[in-house]
Amino acid sequence: DIAREKVAEFPVLPFHLRTVSAESLEKSRDTHLVVAALIATVAFAAAITVPGGFKSEKESEQGTPFLIHKIAFKAFVVTNALAFIFSISALAIHFQVNYLLLSKIPFGITAITLYPTRSASKLLNHAITTTVIAFSTVSYVVLKPSHVLAIALCFICPALYFCYYVEVLQAWVKMIL
16 A cells, blocks of 8 residues: 555655456466476376386396486486475465465465465476476487487477477566566
8 A cells, every 4th residue: 555655746666566366366376286286296107107117137226227327317317306396395385375374364365375376386487397307308318219319309398398488488578568
């Protein structure tokens, strides 16, 4: 309210504050929950059923992935773990917001959910990015016998994601200006 007042005929806050409705925040949160759960599920499944399989001989290396010494496989493991952690963190944020809402704190719904929703959105953006990188690296490892196809796929996925990201940023800048 103070931001909308005037002092000496000048607005206290010279730019327009965008209002966020409780319904749009709720829809955003629902979408985030679904996306975060899907990414966490896929990352978990990829970690358990590693590409290339496991060594089954009765040795000290039994149960070790065949591709453990490949650099691209190591990159896959790290980015897959990051995708899982980012998506689980986003889920935790949303569940904490639900806890606050259900505890009937006397603040408005937008005050409680706006900033955590933004934080979860950023985490999901990181989760999606690391999922794309994990897919590219594991595709490279699996398709390495077909070297041209492996390299092409390794560059196509991030390039298409980057193009989409640039489009979204351009639309966002146009919306602000």
